[in-house]
Amino acid sequence: MRTDESLPSSFRDPSGFLFHRGGRLYRQVNASYRADYKLLMESGLYQDLTTQGLLVPHVETSEPHMSGGGSLVIEPEVIPFISYAYEWCFSQLQDAALATLAVQKQAVERGMSLKDASAYNIQFRGCRPVMIDTLSFERYCEGEPWVAYRQFCQHFLAPLALMSHADVRLGQLLRVNIDGIPLDLASHLLPSKTRLNLGLGTHIHLHAQTQRKYADKQAKPDGRKMSRMAYLGLIDNLESTTRKLSWKPEGTEWADYYAATNYTADSLEHKTRLVGEYLQKAQPKTVWDLGANTGRFSRIAAERGIPTIAFDIDPAAVELNYLDCRKRDEKSMLPLFSDVTNPSPAIGWQNRERQSLIERGPCDTAMALALIHHLAIGNNLPLDRIVDFTAGICRTLIIEFVPKTDSQVQRLLATREDIFPNYTREAFERAFSARFALLASSPVRDSERNIYLMELRQPRQ
Numbered sequence: 001m002r003t004d005e006s007l008p009s010s011f012r013d014p015s016g017f018l019f020h021r022g023g024r025l026y027r028q029v030n031a032s033y034r035a036d037y038k039l040l041m042e043s044g045l046y047q048d049l050t051t052q053g054l055l056v057p058h059v060e061t062s063e064p065h066m067s068g069g070g071s072l073v074i075e076p077e078v079i080p081f082i083s084y085a086y087e088w089c090f091s092q093l094q095d096a097a098l099a100t101l102a103v104q105k106q107a108v109e110r111g112m113s114l115k116d117a118s119a120y121n122i123q124f125r126g127c128r129p130v131m132i133d134t135l136s137f138e139r140y141c142e143g144e145p146w147v148a149y150r151q152f153c154q155h156f157l158a159p160l161a162l163m164s165h166a167d168v169r170l171g172q173l174l175r176v177n178i179d180g181i182p183l184d185l186a187s188h189l190l191p192s193k194t195r196l197n198l199g200l201g202t203h204i205h206l207h208a209q210t211q212r213k214y215a216d217k218q219a220k221p222d223g224r225k226m227s228r229m230a231y232l233g234l235i236d237n238l239e240s241t242t243r244k245l246s247w248k249p250e251g252t253e254w255a256d257y258y259a260a261t262n263y264t265a266d267s268l269e270h271k272t273r274l275v276g277e278y279l280q281k282a283q284p285k286t287v288w289d290l291g292a293n294t295g296r297f298s299r300i301a302a303e304r305g306i307p308t309i310a311f312d313i314d315p316a317a318v319e320l321n322y323l324d325c326r327k328r329d330e331k332s333m334l335p336l337f338s339d340v341t342n343p344s345p346a347i348g349w350q351n352r353e354r355q356s357l358i359e360r361g362p363c364d365t366a367m368a369l370a371l372i373h374h375l376a377i378g379n380n381l382p383l384d385r386i387v388d389f390t391a392g393i394c395r396t397l398i399i400e401f402v403p404k405t406d407s408q409v410q411r412l413l414a415t416r417e418d419i420f421p422n423y424t425r426e427a428f429e430r431a432f433s434a435r436f437a438l439l440a441s442s443p444v445r446d447s448e449r450n451i452y453l454m455e456l457r458q459p460r461q
Contacts, residue, residue, distance in 0.1 A: 004066045008352035009120070015135040019066045025078050026063055031071040033135055036112075040137045045110035054103050055131045079132060080286075080307045084354055085119035085155065086175040087336040087344060089319040090163050090247040091326070092129075093171065096122040097156035099129040101239045104146075108232060113140040117148035119155040119174070120354070126331035127322065143225035146234060150211075153203050154180025157242060161200055164245040165191055168315050178348050183208035199241025249316035263447065270445040275300050275367070275398060278440060278453040282396040284364035290340050291371035295321040295333065298367075302333035309363070311338040340371070340389075341379050358393060366394035369451070373402045373409045376423050383422065383431035391435040397454045401428050405448055425450065 007018040015033035019026055029037050040046050049055035058076040065073060085093055099122060104114045114136050121133040155174075158181040162170035166189055173181050187208040194200045226234075263271070275297050279287070284306055289298040292310035294317050301308040310333055312318050321335035338344065343357035368390065375381045390397050402409055403425060404418075429438075436454035443450050 006066065008349070009354065011349075011353075013133075013135060016070075017066075021063065021066070025076065026061065026066075027058070027074050027076055027134065028066050028070045029072050029074060029135065030069045032069070034071040036138050037071075037135070039112060039139055040134070043110040043112065045107055045112055045137070048106055048110070049103060049131070053125075053128055053130060054099060054106075055134070058134060074134065076132070076134065079123045079125065079130075081309055081334060082123060082355070082360060083334065083336055084174075084344065085122075085159070086172055087338060087357075088171075089315060089322050089335065089337060090160070090168060090171070090249075091319060092124065092322055092335075093119070093156065093163075094160055094242060094245065095326075096124075096129045097152070097160065097242050098239065099131065100152065100156065101235055101242070103131055104148075105232070105235055105239075107137055108140055108228075108235070111140050112137045113146065114138075114148050117152035117155065119180070124334055126334065127325040127329065142228060145226045146231060149234070150183070150207070151180060152238065153183060153207060156180075157200075157203055157238065158183060158186035160242065160245045161194065161204060162186055162189055164247050165194055165200075168247055171315075175344065175347070178353065183211060197241075199237060199244065203238065203241060247319070249319040267444055267446045271369075271400075271449075271451065272297070272300065274442055274444070274451050275369070278398045278451070279304065279306070279365065281439065281453060282365045282398070282455075284396065286363040287365045287367060288361070288363040288393065289367045289369070291368060291374070292321065292335065293317045295324065295335060297369055298333055298335075301365075301367075302330060305332055308333045310335045311340070313337070313339045340375065341381070361393045363394050365396045365398060366390055368397065368399040370400055370402060370408070370449075372399065372428070373406070373412060373423075377409060377412050377420055383428060384434070387431050387435050391456055395456050396439075397432075397436060397452075397456075399432075399452050399454065400444070401425055401450045401452070403448050 005020045007020070010017040014030065016027055016029045019028065046055065050057040056077045056079070058074040061073050061075050063073040085096070088096065096119060100114070100117055104117070107113050115138045116133060116136040121131055121136055122129050123132050124130070159171045159174055162173070162181070170189065183204055187205045190200070190204065195205050279301055284301070287298070287301040287306050287308040289301070289308060289310045292298045292312045293314070295310045298308050298310035310321055312321070312335070315337055318335050318337045325333055325335060338357060346352060346356040346359060347354045372386065375386050376383060390399070404413070404423060432454060435457055437457055438452060439455050440453040441450060
């Protein structure tokens, strides 16, 4: 029996949609998009972009359409993990923006144009951005403006400008603005000096004023045509403006964690060896590192070719990790911003267009190294709640217990009353034994810390 399930993330597109069938991912191309699809394939654009790694490849199939109006069904390459722009660091968002513009420039050369410039159309394969929406292309019409110009500014340029010129944390506005950051809001939040910046002055501030002017239904645009030269000039200017934006990762709490920790060189070497041994025993197909910092231990999994998501709450740590991955051309690790105590929620229409972080799991193995004390003491989370969370996202768990006597825990307790009498190694082991079976454990040399390998027990009936 064939079971079909359409993906809520693509229901808005009249050109087609994604669906699952028999555990595989397909995209239906509707008859209304057939001419543009044919041009994409026959113009050489598809071949150019897939060869350069800028567009996910696909194969045409003989699968029947899922619903009426279909023309054909294609099977795209599957991206291992779907992430969203509010989980990316500054350079990830910038690279995604530049990839979008690179695709658009090549599209115009082949007589096509992007009708969508959404950040949700970009995903990462390792550290490389790639466009995943094959149906975003339409025939270029001489004289017509770029229909996705505002969307690009709202999804990419506005958040990058705010992160660069105001506060890197303002990128999180994308989490509550699924259609991108409104340009009037970005214009209001940006420093006044950015009005003198030719690129931002035009694409953010002047653009926001133009939107306000024509918000009145009685006001009509003047209908002037845009020449091909002006069209390409717009793309070039957006690219130049995007490249000039920068953010230097410094001054945050955990970016220099390993320089400030009480680990000795021998301790770090021993911890590294233990993590490697436990990964060897667990044999995971996927790994989530829940407090990755700059990715030191995530890389142990990635170097084994295991698809690894390196989460951290510190934007500077994620930025440094991503820049290092990009330098290495890392193919197995994806650094992402995430607060374990407040992970990305499901958002959009009926809270289904973009999945929550937990819905995008589970992973085979989760790593929680030097994290438990931040959750239990820094965030007042009871141990049994931490157990339930980890049990819901993984099959095996590599976790480090950090006792109260550790200098990092003392640092947390320095500014608060110790109201955590149950935060002991014995209580930790008792709490986790309720959902996990212990496979291995070892103290970390020259420290009071202990690392455990645990396996999820059978769910309770």
